[in-house]
Amino acid sequence: MLIGATLAILVVMILAIIRGIIGPTLYDRILAVNMFGTKTVLLIALLGFVMGRPEFLDIAIVYALINFISVVGVLRYSDSFAFKQPAEENQPEEP
Amino acid sequence: MKDLIAVVMLAGIYGLLSACFFVAMDAVDVAFTEASVGAGISTLLMLVAITITGRSEETTRHKPALAFFVVVITGGLLIYGTIDMPYVGAVDAPIQIHVAPRYINGSMQEVGVPNIVTSVLASYRGFDTFGEAVVIFTAGIGVLTLLPLARSRKDDDAIESLNESMHEQHMIVRIVTKMLIPFILLFALYVQFHGDYGPGGGFQAGVIFAAAIILYAMLFGLATARRVINQTFIQFIAAFGVLLYGSVGIVSLLNGGHFLDYSVLLADPIAGQHLGILLIELGVGCTVTSVIVIIFFHFAGHKEDKQNMKNEGAR
Amino acid sequence: MDVAIEIMSAICLLIGSFLCVSGGVGVLRFPDFYTRMHAVGVTDTLGAGMILIGLMLQSQDILVIAKLVMILLMTLFINPTASHALAKAAIHNGLKPVLDNKERNNTESESSSR
Numbered sequence: 001m002l003i004g005a006t007l008a009i010l011v012v013m014i015l016a017i018i019r020g021i022i023g024p025t026l027y028d029r030i031l032a033v034n035m036f037g038t039k040t041v042l043l044i045a046l047l048g049f050v051m052g053r054p055e056f057l058d059i060a061i062v063y064a065l066i067n068f069i070s071v072v073g074v075l076r077y078s079d080s081f082a083f084k085q086p087a088e089e090n091q092p093e094e095p
Numbered sequence: 096m097k098d099l100i101a102v103v104m105l106a107g108i109y110g111l112l113s114a115c116f117f118v119a120m121d122a123v124d125v126a127f128t129e130a131s132v133g134a135g136i137s138t139l140l141m142l143v144a145i146t147i148t149g150r151s152e153e154t155t156r157h158k159p160a161l162a163f164f165v166v167v168i169t170g171g172l173l174i175y176g177t178i179d180m181p182y183v184g185a186v187d188a189p190i191q192i193h194v195a196p197r198y199i200n201g202s203m204q205e206v207g208v209p210n211i212v213t214s215v216l217a218s219y220r221g222f223d224t225f226g227e228a229v230v231i232f233t234a235g236i237g238v239l240t241l242l243p244l245a246r247s248r249k250d251d252d253a254i255e256s257l258n259e260s261m262h263e264q265h266m267i268v269r270i271v272t273k274m275l276i277p278f279i280l281l282f283a284l285y286v287q288f289h290g291d292y293g294p295g296g297g298f299q300a301g302v303i304f305a306a307a308i309i310l311y312a313m314l315f316g317l318a319t320a321r322r323v324i325n326q327t328f329i330q331f332i333a334a335f336g337v338l339l340y341g342s343v344g345i346v347s348l349l350n351g352g353h354f355l356d357y358s359v360l361l362a363d364p365i366a367g368q369h370l371g372i373l374l375i376e377l378g379v380g381c382t383v384t385s386v387i388v389i390i391f392f393h394f395a396g397h398k399e400d401k402q403n404m405k406n407e408g409a410r
Numbered sequence: 411m412d413v414a415i416e417i418m419s420a421i422c423l424l425i426g427s428f429l430c431v432s433g434g435v436g437v438l439r440f441p442d443f444y445t446r447m448h449a450v451g452v453t454d455t456l457g458a459g460m461i462l463i464g465l466m467l468q469s470q471d472i473l474v475i476a477k478l479v480m481i482l483l484m485t486l487f488i489n490p491t492a493s494h495a496l497a498k499a500a501i502h503n504g505l506k507p508v509l510d511n512k513e514r515n516n517t518e519s520e521s522s523s524r
Contacts, residue, residue, distance in 0.1 A: 001420045002468075005461060008427035012434035013112075019437050019446070020108050027443050027500045029104040033111075034492050035437060035450045037134075039430065040111045041481060042461050044118050044126075049465055055293050056118060057477040058286070059126050062303065063111075064484040065279055066135035069306050070107060071492045072268060073139040074100075075499045076313045077146050271491040275484075 006046045013039050030074050037067030099150055103141045110134035120183075123294040124212040127286075131302040136387060139309060143394040205358075207365035208291045208372060216296065217372040221355035225340055227298075228379050232337045235386035239330070242393040269314050279307040287380050291369070297376035301383025308384075309391050317395055326392070329385045336382030343374050419467035426460030429453045442508035443500060451493035458485045 013036060020032030041063045048056030110133035117126035181188035198215050206214040216224055287300030312320035344355040352359035357371025436449025462482045466475050 001423050005423045005427045005464070008431050009461075012430045015434035015438050017108060017112075020105060023101075025443055025500075025505060026098070026100055026104075027496060027505060028446065029101050030496060031437070031443070031447055031450055033104050033107050034496070035433070035454060036108050036111055038454050038458055038485065038489060040115060041485070042426075042430070042458055043115060045462065045465055045478070045481065047118055049468065051121070053121075053123075054469065054471060054474040054477075055123065057474060057481065058294055059114070059118065059123065059130055060481055061282060061477065061484070062127060062130045062286075062299070063114075063134070064481055064488060065275070065282065065303070066131060066306065068275070068484075068488040068492060069310050070135055070138050072272070072310060072495065073142055073313055074104070075268075075495050077142045265495065268491055268495045271487055275487065278484075 002046060002050050006043065006050060009039050009043045009046065013043070030071065033074075034067065034071050037063060037070075041067070099145050100142070103138055103145065106141070107134055107138040110138065124210075124216075124296070124299075127294045127299045128302075131299050131306070135306055136302050136309075139306075140387075140390060140394065143391060147394060205364075206368045206372075208368070210290065210292060210294070212294075213290050213296055213372065213376075214368075217375055218357060218368055221344075221357075221371075221375065224375070224379065225344070225355065228337055228340050228382050231386050232333060232382055235333050235382075235389050238390045238393050265314060272310055272314050276307050276311060279303060279310070283307065287376065288373070290376055291372060297379030298383055300376075301380040302387060304380070304384045305387035305391070308388050312391065312395070317392065321392065324388065329388055329392075332381050333385035333389060336378040336380070336385065339378035339381065340375050343371055343378070347371070415467050419464045422460050422464030422467065426457045426462075426464060429457030429460065433457060443505060444497065444507045447493060447497055447500075451489065455485060455489045458482075458489070 016032045016036045016039065020029050020036065023029045023032055041060045044056050044060045044063065048054050048060070110129060114126045114129040114134060117123075117129055185191070198211060198219060202208070202211045202214045202219075206218045208214040208218075283300045283303040286295035286303060287297065290296035290300070308320065308324060311323070343357070343360075347356045347359050348354055350359040355371075355375075357368045358364035360367035360371050430453060433449050433453030436453070437446045440446045440449055459482055462478050462485070466478045466482075469475055469478070
């Protein structure tokens with residue numbers, strides 16, 4: 001059962017990579033990365049159980065955290081790209 | 096692909112994927128490092144770098160066909176080289192018969208640390224790790240030299256107002272982040288001091304610690320984060336880490352051992368090894384944390400400075 | 411008792427795998443960003459939770475269970491937040507959802523113009 005779940009996760013990872021490569025907009029790619037990150041967490045946890053080495057879970061925790069940080073980073077900075085024009089337009093109105 | 100952000104995203108996926116390889120190959124510590132550095136921090140730093148340089152790739156004049164040709168030739172030669180390599184896990188492979196048995200057999204008696212990777216990294220190969228810490232420190236100095244932060248008080252206020260307007264909308268993310276940051280810091284400390292017993296150590300812990308600070312800086316504004324972490328203080332910590340590492344080596348020299356030979360630090364060699372590894376991991380953690388924070392602050396600060404200057408010009 | 415726990419764990423893993431795969435199919439097949447995001451955002455959280463609960467049922471070590479609970483809590487916090495932030499950033503930056511009466515190529519033209 002563990003191996004079946006691992007294979008399922010691997011399939012999902014492949015699907016996510018495909019979406020990351022073809023994804024027309026930037027946000028599709030971010031979504032793919034986010035999804036890939038969650039699936040990596042699951043894969044590492046499952047692999048730890050399959051191989052009988054539960055200390056892999058530490059890595060899974062790191063992934064869960066790092067994934068969030070990188071998604072927030074991407075959103076924060078992709079926001080600032082799109083904000084460039086409106087921010088400049090708004091400037092003269094400010095005192 | 097001309098959109099550099101998409102390239103960074105794919106690089107992030109690659110980082111996640113290669114860490115999966117490392118986990119599957121049972122290299123837990125490497126997977127840990129790849130998780131924190133390759134997938135997390137380097138993606139972030141590249142993104143911040145893109146905000147400085149611009150989003151789309153410039154059209155280049157070089158011949159892509161030639162480059163492709165060279166890459167194919169090199170890759171083909173490398174693949175040809177792998178044919179001669181022994182199978183993974185073969186008993187007579189050079190990696191298995193060179194120094195690895197010595198480490199595996201002697202580590203427990205000589206160093207007394209359950210995680211052999213840590214004992215090799217910090218004790219047997221302590222000098223190499225010292226070099227790595229110095230390289231990271233040098234990277235920090237390089238960024239400090241190339242991207243100076245020359246800002247006045249007025250700019251600080253301007254940045255703050257910019258940030259306020261920008262972050263008012265990220266309410267939910269901010270609240271969740273506020274709850275998560277203590278856990279991230281705690282987990283970083285766990286990784287730092289648990290490195291003797293499980294996967295982890297100074298490099299990984301430093302990166303996770305820095306990631307928490309960067310997360311804070313991204314969501315609550317650079318000016319706020321700078322108020323929490325003083326620029327002078329963080330520069331001091333970066334130097335302090337390398338100095339701590341080096342001075343452990345000097346102390347062991349003065350106690351009559353070799354450079355970075357921790358056995359002579361205390362009366363009991365095993366306890367001395369433990370103390371030495373703890374101290375140098377702490378030094379590495381300090382340096383890595385502060386250098387990454389410095390790099391991020393300078394990259395992001397540079398960008399906000401530029402934006403401010405543009406705003407000044409518009410007024 | 412052991413058999414019951416084993417079966418429950420297997421059921422959890424099965425549900426989790428099914429949800430993850432359906433999310434993966436959804437992310438590939440759905441027409442625009444927002445529907446893809448709903449496919450991922452909904453199935454990711456429950457699928458991951460199910461798989462982690464299935465693993466929890468299988469483990470005896472209390473430390474391992476504690477770590478799994480930590481991962482589960484983080485997933486429950488982080489996934490919806492990330493989805494929310496992503497959707498918000500997308501709509502804020504002018505990515506329009508594909509509506510029923512509009513042409514499919516709306517997203518394509520928009521992505522090329524950006």
